[in-house]
Amino acid sequence: MDSITDALSFFRMSCGRWRSQRSQHHLLHRRAEAGASLVEVDIVDAADPRLEALAKVHSQDPAGVVGGCHVRWSGSMAWDRAGENHESETVFALIPTDEKGCEGLLLRDMGYSVKEPVAGHFRLDEEKSLWLSTSYEMMDSGERFWFAGPNIRLRTSTVQGLSNTASLCMETRVLDDQPAVIAAGANAASSLLGW
Numbered sequence: 001m002d003s004i005t006d007a008l009s010f011f012r013m014s015c016g017r018w019r020s021q022r023s024q025h026h027l028l029h030r031r032a033e034a035g036a037s038l039v040e041v042d043i044v045d046a047a048d049p050r051l052e053a054l055a056k057v058h059s060q061d062p063a064g065v066v067g068g069c070h071v072r073w074s075g076s077m078a079w080d081r082a083g084e085n086h087e088s089e090t091v092f093a094l095i096p097t098d099e100k101g102c103e104g105l106l107l108r109d110m111g112y113s114v115k116e117p118v119a120g121h122f123r124l125d126e127e128k129s130l131w132l133s134t135s136y137e138m139m140d141s142g143e144r145f146w147f148a149g150p151n152i153r154l155r156t157s158t159v160q161g162l163s164n165t166a167s168l169c170m171e172t173r174v175l176d177d178q179p180a181v182i183a184a185g186a187n188a189a190s191s192l193l194g195w
Contacts, residue, residue, distance in 0.1 A: 004128045004147070006101030007094055008067050013147065014041050015069075017174035020155075024167040037073055039171070044068045044091065050109075051093040057117050058107045060095055068093040068107075094122065106132060138162045151175070 004010050022035040044051055046067045055062040072089040088110070096104035102124040109117055120134030120141075129146040139161025147153050151173035159165045 004124070007096070007104070007122050007124045007130060008101060010124060010128070010130045010145070011041070011067070011069050011094070012043055013150070014145075014153065015043050016041060018153070018171040019174060020169050020171040022167055022169045024165055027164040027166065038174075040072045042070045044070050044093075050091050054091060054093045054107050054109055054117070055095070057109075058105075058119050060105065060107065064095040065093045065107075066096060066101060106134075136161070 004013060018039045018041070020037045020039055022037065024033045024035065025031075026033065044067060046065050048068075050070075051065045051068050052062040054068075055065050068091060070089065070091050074087045090108055090110045092106055092108040094101075094104060094106060096102070098104065104122060106120045106122045107117070108120070118134060118136070120132055123131045125131065127146070129144050132143045132145075134141050139159055141157065141159045143155060143157040145153060145155050153171040153173075155167075155169040155171065157165075157167045157169075
């Protein structure tokens with residue numbers, strides 16, 4: 001993907017609505033769980049007050065923020081109990097630590113295992129794959145995202161600690177002429193970031 005030159009351009013290419021098909025493997029239980037979700041990604045400008053506030057919460061200089069995203073997701077997993085759902089949203093900000101904008105801090109208003117602000121790291125490699133990593137008190141999470149085409153994105157993730165899981169997702173962009181709803185009865189899930 002020639003249009004991906006840094007982490008922020010990767011997120012720009014991710015904007016829009018996505019259907020995500022997921023296979024999650026619970027290593028302790030030696031079982032797999034399928035799911036599907038609907039994810040919406042919007043770019044957030046560096047001057048947005050939400051990103052300035054987020055930088056301050058993490059004791060970072062807001063001037064270092066180059067932009068971010070607002071992500072919403074909706075879904076459920078195959079093993080969910082009645083009434084359980086996975087609907088939420090998050091805002092995150094990118095603060096590069098290199099001149100090319102390919103690695104740095106990823107600040108979020110809500111973490112994967114905690115409902116409070118959390119900071120992780122991002123890295124865009126030479127093959128245009130985006131790697132995200134976050135260390136929590138009781139676990140570590142990592143994800144790799146890459147595009148197989150402009151409307152197909154793949155994602156792998158691992159969680160080590162309290163729960164040991166590995167997952168693979170295939171995400172397809174919802175185009176303007178396609179319905180955005182997930183078929184009734186479909187199972188769904190979000191990623192560590194919610195997308």
